[in-house]
Amino acid sequence: MAKTSEPTRLASALTALRGVVLLIAGAFTLAYPTEALRFLVFVGGGLLLVDGLLNLATIRFDQPRDTRFWVGAIRSAFAILAGLAVLLSPWLIPILSVQFLLYFVGLQAIAAGIIEMVELVVPQRKPMNQVWPALVSGGAYALFGLALILLPLSSATVLAQLVAVLMIVFALSLFFRVWSQRSRAGAPGIDAP
Incomplete structure (x- = not known):
């Protein structure tokens, strides 16, 4: 039997x-899809806020206030507002409806x-290597907003449960891969197939 290498x-x-x-x-998402979605929404809100703040930090305030400056500043403000709306939603929902917040953030x-x-x-x-990232990033933002507006909340729960099943299947395939790797390496305590 070959000794299993450290790597x-x-x-x-x-x-x-x-x-x-x-x-x-x-398993958590399958058992509690609504709570899992809530967690993902808060993570998404945090990402929007951080993205807006980081984009704002990259704006050159010592340069002239041209169109590019204002486009970047407005985009940053929108991302920051959307992130804050998501993160503050537990306190905003008693005042505003969930549907309003979905449309607002969307x-x-x-x-x-x-x-x-x-x-x-x-x-x-702009060089082509700067065009594609902006197109992909802008497109992803726009698609995310459209999904928030067009997809009903009940569809999100069903989608979360479907993704949960896929995660479990993928996890089982990872366990099989580890078992297979260790079996081929002749790890002690594991019988080769």
Whole structure:
């Protein structure tokens, strides 16, 4: 029997850890889809806020206030407002309806995405390696906003449960991969197939 190398053991352990995390997340999402969605919404709100703040930090305030400056500032403001609306939603829902918040955040995400894509047509020559990331980022923002507005909340719960089943299946495949790797390596305590 061959001795299992240290990198192989580490790779197997990390793959098994991924499987455990996916299995736990999948089981939790399957059992409690609404709570899992709520958690993902808060993570998304935090990402929107951080994205807006980081984009705002990259704006050159010492440069002239041209169209590019204002497009970046407005896009950052939209992302920050949307992130704050999501993060503060537990306190805003008694005042505003969930549907209103969905439309509010959705429209802001659409606006931020469109603004990011419009920034490409501002009269400046941009290298192609700067165009594609802005198109993808702006498109992702706009699609996220459209999904918030067009998809009913009940569909999100069903989708979360479907993703949970896929996570569990993927976790099981990771466990099989680890077992297979360790079996081929002749790890002690595991019989080769």
